[in-house]
Amino acid sequence: MGYLRSEEEVEAMIEEMKKKSKGKYITQGVTFNKESERHMELLKYALMYTTSFSGLGKELLADKFEKDISKNKSINKSVQDYNSAIDTVEKKNTGNFLL
Numbered sequence: 001m002g003y004l005r006s007e008e009e010v011e012a013m014i015e016e017m018k019k020k021s022k023g024k025y026i027t028q029g030v031t032f033n034k035e036s037e038r039h040m041e042l043l044k045y046a047l048m049y050t051t052s053f054s055g056l057g058k059e060l061l062a063d064k065f066e067k068d069i070s071k072n073k074s075i076n077k078s079v080q081d082y083n084s085a086i087d088t089v090e091k092k093n094t095g096n097f098l099l
Helices: 007-020 037-049 053-064 066-070 073-088
Strands: none
Touching (some): 037 053
16 A cells, blocks of 8 residues: 655654644544435444444554554554453443443
8 A cells, every 4th residue: 555645744743733632632533424325324334333433443444554553563552452441341321322
């Protein structure tokens, strides 16, 4: 897969995102067109599959970039820690999702 930006460019972008973000997290959004049958189907399955849309997005990214991620063991360990944490999360109503 060819990259659109160099690693250095992306690291600079992330640092800028960190500076602009006031909270603990960097948020990247996903929109679904209500008039698109495909988008509504994707949203339906996403909501059926997971209790956390954010968690699903991160796992899909991990699957997509598995080869690159496996090069960095600390990221790989974070994914494993996240998977372990999913099993221990107490469910509670947060509006759109049950956690």
